[in-house]
Amino acid sequence: QKEVEQNSGPLSVPEGAIASLNCTYSDRGSQSFFWYRQYSGKSPELIMFIYSNGDKEDGRFTAQLNKASQYVSLLIRDSQPSDSATYLCAVNRANAGKSTFGDGTTLTVKP
Amino acid sequence: GAVVSQHPSWVICKSGTSVKIECRSLDFQATTMFWYRQFPKQSLMLMATSNEGSKATYEQGVEKDKFLINHASLTLSTLTVTSAHPEDSSFYICSAVGSGGNTQYFGPGTRLTVL
DSSP states (O other): OOSEEEOOOOEEEETTSOEEEEEEEOOTTEEEEEEEEEOTTSOOEEEEEEOSSEEEEETTEEEEEETTTTEEEEEESSOOGGGOEEEEEEEEETTOOOOEEOOOEEEEEEO | OOOEEEEOSEEEEOTTOOEEEEEEESSSOEEEEEEEEEOTTSOOEEEEEEETTSOOEEOTTOOTTTEEEEEEETTEEEEEEOSOOGGGOEEEEEEEEETTOOOOEEOOOEEEEEO
């Protein structure tokens, strides 16, 4: 079992829909959770991070964390074709700079 | 804030030569930097963790004598690919973590092609 698991996709949604990206992790000592977006041929860029159970919203993005279920998700509202990318989930133990990355979910938003 | 640069953005070299890639944190001090490699359509692969002023920690299977890492200051880490071969052709990406933080900020990457 991988430490951080994501559905590889591809996940395809129509423009304007909500895209839901999921991530599960195995280490119960994990404390920090990150979502990165990576366009083809580019390096990852940070979208948002979440530390506490519940929802965290930033513009069209909402991260959801459930530590009891060891589950973190990213919702993208009003999806745009420019959101088409691979989304990486990353998890850190407490006070650790080193992240464990999932393999990513590829999202395609169709006009 | 939290900008990381890499230089060069791309490099083409002949087999057997060495290539140095620089990673700089531009607006923060990075106590830790990470070096990744990514082949087309594959996942990020962590190569090594670099802490300022100390030796890098390499992941299993990464040859430390081939991939030399130096983190001489709080804003600069370098990766030198020694005696590069075509199989070393890849996308090399660095990331940096600021003092007291745990969020990685990635550089734009360096595309290495070895002929």
